[in-house]
Amino acid sequence: MLSILSGDLVKQLDADFIAQQGISSLELMESAAKNFCTWFRGNFVPSEHRLFVFSGPGNNGGDGVAIARLLCHEVKAVTLLVFEEKENCSMDYRLNFERLPDQVEVTSVDKFDFKFEETDIVLDAIFGVGINRPIDGVYRWVVEKLNALEAIKVAIDIPSGIPADDVLDGEAFKADHTVTFQFPKFSLFFPEHAVYTGKVHVVDIGIPDTFLSRYQDNKYFLQAKDIPALHKRFHAFSHKGDFGKIMLFGGSLGKVGAMVLSSKAALRTGSGLVHVQIADAERMIMQTAVPEVMVAGAQEIKRLEAFDALGIGPGWGTEVDLSFYSSILKRFHKPVVIDADGLNLLAKKPEMLQFVPKGSILTPHVKEFERLVGNVSSHKERLLKAQQFAGEYGVFLILKGAFTSISTPDGKQYFNSTGNQYMATAGSGDVLTGMITAFLGQGYNPLQAALCGVFHHGLAGELAGKQKRRGVIASDIIACIPQTFLELDIP
Structure with a gap:
């Protein structure tokens, strides 16, 4: 049975799993991105959609960059929307950015026209579980623009703006689908967040249940395999x-x-x-x-x-x-x-x-x-x-x-x-x-x-x-x- 962990425990679990497996955080990010792409192919026909990936400067943004790279040969076109110069982003973000092929168009959010077709897919990779304050500045401006426009909207791990363990204060990305990695985050169960999360999907990224069981927070997610x-x-x-x-x-x-x-x-x-x-x-x-x-x-x-x-x-x-x-x-x-x-x-x-x-x-x-x-x-x-x-x-x-x-x-x-x-x-x-x-x-x-x-x-x-x-x-x-x-x- 999947444990539901606090945001702090998620960070600790990732670090411990990386150390135990002798892998890099970049490799874990790659596993998450590949498994997201498997989910994506199972729910959409990639060749029928353009993909717009909004990537923040942290590791959630790094997930988005990796996904843009992995899907660029399958979708009609992929555009990566960035908020910061890569030098100001996390190490794993930068490493993924350097691996981008020419097929990925990179554009700064302040130069983007925010014109979408109904079949376009917007991927929210702006902020992840680490956020613990209301989003503001250009991030809030972008989220508000996206929420007002017609497109298919997908959030990676958690809609940007929603804290992992608390009730939203301010604005957040309104997703049609939230694809959360390995286990759902506690705040995804709050009815106050229903308008933001859409349908929640849990995607396995390769961390076994035996390892997850070491990190108990007395909260569990009941699935068909448990019954x-x-x-x-x-x-x-x-x-x-x-x-x-x-x-x-x-x-x-x-x-x-x-x-x-x-x-x-x-x-x-x-x-x-x-x-x-x-x-x-x-x-x-x-x-x-x-x-x-x-x-x-x-x-x-x-x-x-x-x-x-x-x-x-x-x-x-x-x-x-x-x-x-x-x-x-x-x-x-x-x-x-x-x-x-x-x-x-x-x-x-x-x-x-x-x-x-x-x-x-x-x-x-x-x-x-x-x-x-x-x-x-x-x-x-x-x-x-x-x-x-x-x-x-x-x-x-x-x-x-x-x-x-x-x-x-x-x-x-x-x-x-x-x-x-x-x-x-x-x-x-x-x-x-x-x-x-x-x-x-x-x-x-x-x-x-x-x-x-x-x-x-x-x-x-x-x-x-x-x-x-x-x-x-x-x-x-x-x-x-x-x-x-x-x-x-x-x-």
């Missing part, structure tokens, strides 16, 4: 009891649709037996919509210990008897999943948090989270509060959104790589609740259930989005859950 090892395996003699017996609480009058979605998602995720506790008046709707689900009666609710996992909250409403809610939390001694109104009720009566079983999984969206912890000024602060909340209450806190984060009781944070904007639709969170509860019921530990649930949920959303784009509804996500197991080759 198979997290899954339990079942065999030919497994029966429905082995696949878990779960109960979902919710579905107040008029809101049973949330429970239809949650219970169906649990079944599609592999639950062997699913019970629901809903308003009596909604029983017929539930049993018609999802005949595989059993509506719980008084006896099942009294015998909660018979269940492997509980999910609480979808469509529950906020008029629930809090003593009943408290009794569930006090009587069930295994982790539970809490979402939606289950969270809103905890925010209404925070003293109930002490009864939440250790290892439980809470899945708030941003507003639900702020009802629990109060207002925050930035996503960086929100993530810090999520980390603190998880530690204080001994729970796993899933903060939903782009790059959904999972904060653990031991201080770690995981960021998900799947999902898309089309999942921002009513009921999507109810689907996630059913999926995570299903994994818990199948005997996954809370971390496994959280990571697998979030990743499969996002992947199902991606698969649905390919078919229906902004027409995706929660039921489409459910329909794609089985395909996620095929995509990841999970038996």
Whole structure:
């Protein structure tokens, strides 16, 4: 699993890797440039585009110079836009500059006309992860000019102007794609930066995971290759009891649709037996919509210990008897999943948090989270509060959104790589609740259930989005859950 490192740790890692491998920083830069070019060829037809590379004076600019050299024979034309005389640039920049072939046109930014065609590709290699102050002067002027013009815009490692570990102050390059090397930088996960980062791509530059694992910052990026090892395996003699017996609480009058979605998602995720506790008046709707689900009666609710996992909250409403809610939390001694109104009720009566079983999984969206912890000024602060909340209450806190984060009781944070904007639709969170509860019921530990649930949920959303784009509804996500197991080759 990829570590997400601070800007300072990135510099240290590069220096240590260069020393261990007995290579030069120029060779590492060449590897980064070559792997960027591989990504470029996989996403564009080079011969159909002109390439304009804006290179600052540091090593991020050196990356840009190397890329201009490597692609100059493949694109229609390549122009290198420079800010400084090469004598004022980093050593690796100068060494790459001296290797430029005649096909690369070199122009100073103050002499450039900034006229682009829609098919032109602008490459931002002005500043990298080292910047820790607002850009100004000619750099800001160039970035503002580029942001106002039509072209395809690609940032190398991080859009110029955005600090690696903090929230942007001032202006930054607005990319359609950000190609970040080896691992994503922390600030790429901030929603405040979404307009600048575009689609984020992680490109391997040859630093092995075994080396990266030495540099821990308690933050990790969850990818497809990480998921198979997290899954339990079942065999030919497994029966429905082995696949878990779960109960979902919710579905107040008029809101049973949330429970239809949650219970169906649990079944599609592999639950062997699913019970629901809903308003009596909604029983017929539930049993018609999802005949595989059993509506719980008084006896099942009294015998909660018979269940492997509980999910609480979808469509529950906020008029629930809090003593009943408290009794569930006090009587069930295994982790539970809490979402939606289950969270809103905890925010209404925070003293109930002490009864939440250790290892439980809470899945708030941003507003639900702020009802629990109060207002925050930035996503960086929100993530810090999520980390603190998880530690204080001994729970796993899933903060939903782009790059959904999972904060653990031991201080770690995981960021998900799947999902898309089309999942921002009513009921999507109810689907996630059913999926995570299903994994818990199948005997996954809370971390496994959280990571697998979030990743499969996002992947199902991606698969649905390919078919229906902004027409995706929660039921489409459910329909794609089985395909996620095929995509990841999970038996």
